[in-house]
Amino acid sequence: MDLIAIRQALHSIPEAGFAEVKTQRYLLECIAELPQQWLTVTTWRTGIIVRVTGYGAIKTIGWRADMDGLPIREQTGVTYASTHDGFMHACGHDCHMTIALGLLARVANEQPKNNIIVYFQPAEENPGGAEPMLAWLKTERPDLLPDVMFAAHVAPQYPVGTIATKPGLLFANTSELYIDITSVGGHAAFPHETKDASVIAANVLLQLQTIVSRNIDPLHSAVVTIGKMTSGTVQNVISGAARLEGTIRTTTPQTMEAVKRRIEAICTGIAASFECTVDVDYGSSYYEVNNTPHYAEALLAFAEQFDGTTAYACPAAMTGEDFGYFLKDIPGALFWTGANTAYGLHHEKMLPDEALLHVNADFVHAFLTSL
Numbered sequence: 453m454d455l456i457a458i459r460q461a462l463h464s465i466p467e468a469g470f471a472e473v474k475t476q477r478y479l480l481e482c483i484a485e486l487p488q489q490w491l492t493v494t495t496w497r498t499g500i501i502v503r504v505t506g507y508g509a510i511k512t513i514g515w516r517a518d519m520d521g522l523p524i525r526e527q528t529g530v531t532y533a534s535t536h537d538g539f540m541h542a543c544g545h546d547c548h549m550t551i552a553l554g555l556l557a558r559v560a561n562e563q564p565k566n567n568i569i570v571y572f573q574p575a576e577e578n579p580g581g582a583e584p585m586l587a588w589l590k591t592e593r594p595d596l597l598p599d600v601m602f603a604a605h606v607a608p609q610y611p612v613g614t615i616a617t618k619p620g621l622l623f624a625n626t627s628e629l630y631i632d633i634t635s636v637g638g639h640a641a642f643p644h645e646t647k648d649a650s651v652i653a654a655n656v657l658l659q660l661q662t663i664v665s666r667n668i669d670p671l672h673s674a675v676v677t678i679g680k681m682t683s684g685t686v687q688n689v690i691s692g693a694a695r696l697e698g699t700i701r702t703t704t705p706q707t708m709e710a711v712k713r714r715i716e717a718i719c720t721g722i723a724a725s726f727e728c729t730v731d732v733d734y735g736s737s738y739y740e741v742n743n744t745p746h747y748a749e750a751l752l753a754f755a756e757q758f759d760g761t762t763a764y765a766c767p768a769a770m771t772g773e774d775f776g777y778f779l780k781d782i783p784g785a786l787f788w789t790g791a792n793t794a795y796g797l798h799h800e801k802m803l804p805d806e807a808l809l810h811v812n813a814d815f816v817h818a819f820l821t822s823l
């Protein structure tokens with residue numbers, strides 16, 4: 453299996469969450485080329501679940517790869533760049549899927565002792581595929597639930613071969629944040645007849661900054677980021693509508709609730725003082741990634757002695773990952789894997805070093821079959 457060609461093919465067709473139609477078709481074609489004796493393939497929405505029956509199974513081990521791209525216009529300049537205008541695999545999910553195929557190729561050719569299930573999961577970025585996939589597995593296909601489960605995420609800042617993780621909290625609780633302001637627009641020369649949505653949005657933005665600095669215990673970390681703010685239509689018209697779009701990150705679910713209470717209080721106050729409507733919507737939210745200590749330690753110990761990898765006991769990060777929903781119910785761990793690229797996740801030039809594909813397929817195969 454040519455993992456580099458596969459990753460480049462996947463890279464060229466990034467699709468939005470639950471719209472991974474071409475991606476699913478391509479993955480199914482790749483899976484169909486493998487020896488099928490001990491494989492069972494099931495689809496769920498745009499996802500795929502491949503069960504590999506072990507020759508003497510005493511447990512079932514899960515491996516999850518996410519599938520969706522991001523609404524980012526790619527600027528890498530590579531020959532295999534995205535052919536879907538305005539969409540890009542800027543979070544490494546093309547690599548995650550390729551590593552999963554590399555794992556499947558290895559266990560399809562050499563039957564493992566334990567059962568292995570590979571989950572190609574849609575919609576990690578938005579709106580979240582792990583929670584509904586897990587709910588479906590529990591109600592419809594409990595036979596496809598694993599006893600233990602793992603996943604990896606590319607890490608631009610680490611050299612290829614770095615396996616970085618930690619016991620306990622690795623990634624944050626997240627919630628998207630959408631705030632819509634509806635007020636009264638009008639002629640730029642008659643501000644007294646309007647309620648300027650741009651000025652109101654600016655006030656919301658500044659007051660949101662007080663939540664982390666003044667409402668949250670400094671020992672309980674939180675992030676409130678507004679990544680996008682839109683208001684108005686033209687230079688000489690006062691805006692009557694504005695929208696703020698952002699994300700909240702916290703290290704506990706309780707802190708998430710505290711941040712949300714403050715956002716609502718601020719928005720209620722702004723609506724009263726500026727005589728406008730302020731609507732808050734939280735979009736999708738992800739549960740923290742909380743690694744089972746035993747399995748995070750086992751991953752680090754294995755990476756330390758495996759040829760081609762280096763273990764790094766890393767700190768937690770405020771990134772989010774809906775794999776946290778799996779780990780809420782199923783023991784296991786997620787790890788960062790070095791991708792050695794100058795640009796960070798979600799950057800239009802983010803381009804992982806392809807050397808990570810074979811290193812990780814080998815590492816993941818060796819680790820999972822060692823359990």
Ligand SMILES: CC(=O)N[C@@H](CCC[C@H](N)C(=O)O)C(=O)O
Pocket residue numbers: 543576577578605626627628698699700736738770771772773797
């Ligand atoms: C690893 C990574 O970058 N994950 C994303 C997850 C997005 C969660 C959600 N859509 C949000 O924006 O809150 C991240 O941005 O951390």
